[in-house]
Amino acid sequence: MRRALLVGTFVVIAASVAFVQESGPKPAHFHHVHVNSTDPAKTQEFYEKTFGAQPVKFKDRTDALFTSRGFILINKVAQAPKDLETTAVRHIGWAGIDGPNEFARLKEKGTSFTPR
8 A cells, every 4th residue: 555655656746747847938939030131032032042941921911931930021121230239139040950060051052151
Protein backbone atom coordinates (compact mmCIF):
# COMPACT_ATOMS: atom_id res chain seq x y z
CA MET A 1 0.00 0.00 0.00
CA ARG A 2 2.77 2.41 0.96
CA ARG A 3 4.63 1.58 -2.24
CA ALA A 4 1.51 2.22 -4.35
CA LEU A 5 1.03 5.59 -2.62
CA LEU A 6 4.67 6.53 -3.32
CA VAL A 7 4.38 5.54 -6.99
CA GLY A 8 1.07 7.43 -7.27
CA THR A 9 2.64 10.55 -5.74
CA PHE A 10 5.54 10.32 -8.19
CA VAL A 11 3.13 10.06 -11.14
CA VAL A 12 1.18 13.12 -9.96
CA ILE A 13 4.41 15.15 -9.53
CA ALA A 14 5.72 14.11 -12.97
CA ALA A 15 2.40 15.01 -14.62
CA SER A 16 2.39 18.40 -12.85
CA VAL A 17 5.93 19.19 -14.04
CA ALA A 18 5.04 18.21 -17.61
CA PHE A 19 1.91 20.41 -17.50
CA VAL A 20 3.86 23.42 -16.20
CA GLN A 21 6.54 22.95 -18.86
CA GLU A 22 3.95 22.70 -21.66
CA SER A 23 1.83 25.61 -20.44
CA GLY A 24 4.78 27.87 -19.58
CA PRO A 25 5.82 30.89 -21.61
CA LYS A 26 6.56 30.29 -25.27
CA PRO A 27 9.69 31.69 -26.94
CA ALA A 28 9.17 35.20 -28.31
CA HIS A 29 9.12 35.93 -32.02
CA PHE A 30 8.06 38.93 -34.03
CA HIS A 31 4.57 38.90 -35.53
CA HIS A 32 5.17 41.63 -38.08
CA VAL A 33 7.56 44.45 -38.82
CA HIS A 34 7.14 47.54 -41.02
CA VAL A 35 10.09 48.30 -43.30
CA ASN A 36 10.45 51.73 -44.93
CA SER A 37 11.79 51.58 -48.48
CA THR A 38 12.34 53.99 -51.35
CA ASP A 39 11.95 51.01 -53.72
CA PRO A 40 9.42 48.50 -52.31
CA ALA A 41 9.66 46.16 -55.32
CA LYS A 42 13.45 45.86 -54.95
CA THR A 43 13.10 45.40 -51.18
CA GLN A 44 10.51 42.66 -51.67
CA GLU A 45 12.76 40.94 -54.21
CA PHE A 46 15.66 41.02 -51.70
CA TYR A 47 13.65 39.36 -48.90
CA GLU A 48 12.21 36.77 -51.28
CA LYS A 49 15.59 35.86 -52.82
CA THR A 50 17.70 36.07 -49.68
CA PHE A 51 15.41 34.70 -46.96
CA GLY A 52 12.73 32.83 -48.90
CA ALA A 53 9.93 35.18 -47.78
CA GLN A 54 6.67 34.61 -49.66
CA PRO A 55 4.39 37.39 -50.97
CA VAL A 56 0.96 37.34 -49.27
CA LYS A 57 -1.96 39.61 -48.41
CA PHE A 58 -1.73 40.58 -44.72
CA LYS A 59 -5.25 40.43 -43.20
CA ASP A 60 -6.48 39.93 -46.79
CA ARG A 61 -5.78 43.62 -47.52
CA THR A 62 -2.14 44.69 -47.45
CA ASP A 63 0.73 43.40 -49.57
CA ALA A 64 3.28 41.75 -47.29
CA LEU A 65 5.91 39.06 -47.12
CA PHE A 66 5.51 36.00 -44.92
CA THR A 67 8.52 34.42 -43.29
CA SER A 68 8.40 31.21 -41.32
CA ARG A 69 7.28 33.08 -38.18
CA GLY A 70 6.07 36.57 -39.08
CA PHE A 71 5.20 39.18 -41.67
CA ILE A 72 7.22 41.98 -43.29
CA LEU A 73 5.15 44.96 -44.43
CA ILE A 74 6.95 47.36 -46.77
CA ASN A 75 6.08 51.07 -46.64
CA LYS A 76 6.97 53.34 -49.57
CA VAL A 77 8.91 56.44 -48.42
CA ALA A 78 10.32 59.36 -50.40
CA GLN A 79 13.86 59.12 -49.04
CA ALA A 80 16.01 56.91 -46.86
CA PRO A 81 16.87 58.17 -43.36
CA LYS A 82 20.05 60.24 -43.21
CA ASP A 83 21.34 58.47 -40.10
CA LEU A 84 20.45 54.92 -39.13
CA GLU A 85 21.36 55.71 -35.53
CA THR A 86 18.18 57.79 -35.17
CA THR A 87 15.72 55.13 -36.34
CA ALA A 88 13.58 53.18 -33.89
CA VAL A 89 14.84 49.80 -35.10
CA ARG A 90 18.58 49.38 -35.41
CA HIS A 91 18.42 46.01 -37.12
CA ILE A 92 16.45 42.81 -37.34
CA GLY A 93 18.47 39.74 -36.43
CA TRP A 94 17.79 36.79 -38.68
CA ALA A 95 19.05 33.53 -37.22
CA GLY A 96 20.04 30.38 -39.02
CA ILE A 97 21.03 26.99 -37.70
CA ASP A 98 24.67 27.34 -38.78
CA GLY A 99 25.64 31.00 -38.45
CA PRO A 100 29.07 30.98 -40.14
CA ASN A 101 27.87 29.02 -43.19
CA GLU A 102 24.68 31.09 -43.42
CA PHE A 103 26.80 34.29 -43.36
CA ALA A 104 29.09 32.90 -46.07
CA ARG A 105 26.09 31.86 -48.21
CA LEU A 106 24.49 35.31 -47.93
CA LYS A 107 27.77 37.08 -48.79
CA GLU A 108 28.17 34.78 -51.78
CA LYS A 109 24.67 35.80 -52.94
CA GLY A 110 25.74 39.46 -52.80
CA THR A 111 24.21 40.49 -49.47
CA SER A 112 26.16 43.37 -47.94
CA PHE A 113 26.70 43.64 -44.20
CA THR A 114 27.43 46.76 -42.18
CA PRO A 115 29.96 46.04 -39.42
CA ARG A 116 29.04 47.29 -35.94
